Amino acid sequence: MKKVLLFCVVVVMMLALAACNGNDKAQDPGKDVDDPKKVVLRLGMTAEADSHYGKGAKVFADKVAEYTGGQVEVQIFPSSQLGNERDLVEGVGVGTIEMCLTSTGPLPNFSSDFMLFDLPFIVTDRQKAYEVMDGTIGQEILGSLAPMGIKALGFWENGFRNITNNRAPIVSPEDVRGMKIRTMENPIHLETFRHLGAQPTPMAWGEVFIALQQGTIDGQENPLVILYTAKIYEVQKHVSLTGHFYSPAVMSINKNLFDGFSADIQEAILKAEKEARDWERQYSAQLDTELVQTLTDAGMIVTEVDKDEWQRACAPVYEKFMDKIKPEYIEALLGQ
Ligand code: EAX
Numbered sequence: 001m002k003k004v005l006l007f008c009v010v011v012v013m014m015l016a017l018a019a020c021n022g023n024d025k026a027q028d029p030g031k032d033v034d035d036p037k038k039v040v041l042r043l044g045m046t047a048e049a050d051s052h053y054g055k056g057a058k059v060f061a062d063k064v065a066e067y068t069g070g071q072v073e074v075q076i077f078p079s080s081q082l083g084n085e086r087d088l089v090e091g092v093g094v095g096t097i098e099m100c101l102t103s104t105g106p107l108p109n110f111s112s113d114f115m116l117f118d119l120p121f122i123v124t125d126r127q128k129a130y131e132v133m134d135g136t137i138g139q140e141i142l143g144s145l146a147p148m149g150i151k152a153l154g155f156w157e158n159g160f161r162n163i164t165n166n167r168a169p170i171v172s173p174e175d176v177r178g179m180k181i182r183t184m185e186n187p188i189h190l191e192t193f194r195h196l197g198a199q200p201t202p203m204a205w206g207e208v209f210i211a212l213q214q215g216t217i218d219g220q221e222n223p224l225v226i227l228y229t230a231k232i233y234e235v236q237k238h239v240s241l242t243g244h245f246y247s248p249a250v251m252s253i254n255k256n257l258f259d260g261f262s263a264d265i266q267e268a269i270l271k272a273e274k275e276a277r278d279w280e281r282q283y284s285a286q287l288d289t290e291l292v293q294t295l296t297d298a299g300m301i302v303t304e305v306d307k308d309e310w311q312r313a314c315a316p317v318y319e320k321f322m323d324k325i326k327p328e329y330i331e332a333l334l335g336q
Helices: 002-027 052-067 085-094 112-118 126-134 136-143 187-195 205-214 224-229 255-259 263-297 307-320 327-335
Strands: 035-044 072-077 099-103 150-165 180-183 199-202 219-222 238-254 301-303
Touching: 035 052, 052 072, 052 099, 052 150, 052 263, 072 263, 085 099, 085 150, 085 238, 112 136, 112 187, 112 238, 112 327, 126 136, 126 150, 126 238, 126 263, 126 327, 136 150, 136 327, 150 224, 150 255, 150 263, 180 187, 180 205, 187 199, 187 238, 187 307, 205 219, 219 224, 219 238, 224 263, 238 255, 238 263, 238 307, 263 301
Parallel strands: 035 072, 035 099, 180 199, 180 219, 238 301
Antiparallel strands: 099 238, 150 219, 150 238
């Protein structure tokens, strides 16, 4: 009897030990339980899989697999599956997810340096923006997220933002007066539409389609590729090509995780990110040209506007934020 009892105790202890080890593997984020040597990087985004973010992330994932010899796998989670953009940034910072690709819109909530890009019409030429973003100023701004636990790898592109609505063609700045326009959770975006007389409504991207469908907001503003891939044309009749804000996007990875990689793996990820970033930027610019006709064919009424008139109307917003943005940053973008 004693031998049977002892045998049962040993078996239970062995099972408990195995379960504990199994749990350790399962709880270790970024690990593949079937292949402990393999690193899995979950990459979250709010945009759709067929958007510029989604296709650029696929190029990144393929290059990471190639350059690491399959040691690192990037798994892409589009359509806000892992949360809205603020959740994604916070998650990467604390390590609950490994990577994200988000617009810079919510980033001033984490580092005011990112406000630079939100000033209306501060960017009118992509190439000049790329020079600043890829130079010392851009790298300084990316580095400002490090205290958050985030290694911001590079600036990708979301694009020039255009206003949509269901009431009537928006031609002049006064046409948005009184309109409930959804904006990102960004202080300059909010102030700009407030200044124009609209009722700006900050909202996570994942809630916008339903809000437009139910009419709780009149319009929103985004690059054409977001309008197309998120099917905004199904719930919005008009788009005006204001291009009032230029949105970069930022590819981020948890800093502790990245710093813990070997030099070879770090080099492979950095090489893959730069090549995929450049691919995504040119793809985004190409779509801006192609999608005017595509959205027209999808039933939207596309309105050209006098951008100089819009730039003059938005200019007073600058003075409200001059004390929050380094003057040399603004000169670098305007002076290019
Ligand atoms: O980053 O929230 C937005 O309007 C963004 O453009 C979208 O999440 C893609």
